[in-house]
Structures are given as C-alpha cells and as structure tokens.
C-alpha cells in the first residue's frame with residue numbers, strides 16, 4: 456500500500472481556521488484580541504522570513520501582531536528593556552524572540568526574561584519544568600505540532616515505540632517529554648550524535664521523528680517497513696532546494712506514512728504558536 460502523506464500545510468489551514476473562530480468568540484465575549492509581539496534582532500534573512508510568516512498567520516486569524524526590529528548591534532540591556540516593557544503590556548499575550556540571536560547576546564538569559572505566561576515558544580524553564588512534571592501548559596511549538604499531526608491523522612501513539620533523533624531543548628527533548636505524558640503513553644527513545652548503533656535503534660521505531668539538521672540523513676535502511684516517519688529537519692542544499700533530515704524519495708516507498716519538507720512540520724509550528732498565543736491570552740485573563 457502506498458504511504459500516507461501527512462500534509463501539514465492543509466492541516467494547518469484547518470486548525471488556523473478553528474483558532475480564528477475561537478479568537479473571534481473571545482473578542483465578542485471579553486473584548487480581547489490575542490496579541491503576539493515578535494522580537495527580531497539583526498537581519499538574518501531566514502529569520503526575517505520566519506517572522507513574516509508568523510505575523511501573516513496571526514493577522515489572518517484575527518490576532519494582533521507587532522514586530523520589534525532591533526539592530527544587530529543591540530546590547531543585552533536594550534533587549535532586556537524591551538522584554539520588560541512587553542511583559543508589562545496587557546495587550547501583548549505572547550512574546551516571541553526569534554532565534555538565533557547574534558552571538559554577543561546571552562540567549563538563555565534573554566529567553567528566561569520572558570514572563571512565563573507570555574512564553575509562547577514554551578522554551579522557558581517554568582513551562583519546560585511543568586511539562587517535565589506532568590502538568591503541561593505552554594508547549595514548545597514544533598514538538599506540539601508533531602503530536603497534533605499524529606492525533607489529527609488518527610495515528611496511534613499509545614504503546615508505540617517512538618525514536619526521536621535529536622535532543623535539543625526546542626525539539627528533541629520536549630518531543631520525548633510530550634510523548635511520555637500520561638494519556639499519550641508512547642515508549643520513547645531519544646538519540647543524539649553520541650548514540651551507538653543508531654541504525655539498529657531507528658529500525659525498531661514504529662514512529663521515527665528526525666530532528667537533527669542534516670540533509671537526507673535518514674536512509675531507507677534505517678527505517679522499519681510500515682513505520683511512520685516525521686521529518687522536522689529544514690536544510691537548504693547548495694542549489695537552494697529545501698530538504699528534510701529524511702531521504703524522502705528513498706523512504707517513501709517503504710514507510711507507512713511520512714511528512715514532506717516543505718509542507719510538513721514547518722506550517723504546524725506556526726499554527727501551534729497561534730494556539731499558544733490564544734491559550735496565553737486565556738491564562739492571563741484568568742490570572743487577573
């Protein structure tokens with residue numbers, strides 16, 4: 456049987472339309488529009504595209520969105536002052552600091568400065584701590600997007616062996632923690648660059664999530680026939696083409712389902728950012 460293509464772009468449009476309805480209901484009931492402030496430091500072209508796409512999605516869903524562009528030479532103090540101002544602005548429900556930041560800035564310190572209820576990226580210690588302790592609140596957008604894709608495509612996760620390639624704080628590690636939550640109930644293995652016998656492990660996966668940032672790293676011999684393959688990677692090849700961490704053409708004929716790149720996990724990340732902004736607006740109205 457041909458593999459199922461998990462279409463993140465189409466699914467995102469459906470979920471964003473649902474979020475737009477929720478936002479409009481919130482506006483009617485409370486007079487509040489969910490609002491996202493994006494902070495962009497410097498002129499990294501990829502970051503500019505990501506931020507623009509996030510803003511467009513916000514506007515389409517009827518959210519407020521603001522862009523704060525800072526010069527590449529901005530100091531730590533400039534950034535901390537801006538975050539403090541946004542933390543105290545009641546119209547701003549979510550604060551997004553686009554990464555990577557210029558090297559002279561301390562990324563951890565800056566992300567930690569975002570107040571926890573506005574941490575819509577879910578990278579801050581409070582939200583990650585809550586996830587770790589089994590009380591998830593604002594989840595990191597990319598791994599949350601992967602979970603929602605699996606759920607909306609009715610792909611069973613409970614009791615399945617999920618192998619996650621990559622242990623970063625923004626994708627691999629929270630992916631594992633999300634899948635381990637009670638009620639989701641996957642059996643999780645997380646691999647990284649020092650993992651021995653990687654191929655033996657990946658071949659045991661019912662669901663394989665690749666998030667390592669290496670073009671076409673996952674080849675056919677690493678995948679169990681019929682497995683579900685989720686490709687988080689975004690890599691630009693020399694000819695400008697975007698590819699994932701999975702060798703799509705090789706893996707497609709043997710897997711059970713697969714996400715394409717582009718059009719897979721990427722759009723879901725933006726959608727979960729909107730989800731978090733709406734959730735953050737609700738949480739803040741309750742906290743008043």
Ligand code: NDP
Nearest residue numbers: 597621622623626647648666667668687688689720721724
């Ligand atoms: P990081 O560079 O922070 O982490 C990469 C991880 O992969 C590390 O844990 C590293 O191991 C591991 N790794 C690297 N090489 C190997 C290898 N040969 N074998 C096994 N593990 C390896 O990347 P991110 O997590 O930030 O991003 C991963 C990919 O996902 C990138 O392509 C990125 O562009 C993409 N991405 C896509 C998003 C989307 O919306 N679709 C959002 C965020 C990221 P170690 O820890 O040992 O170094």
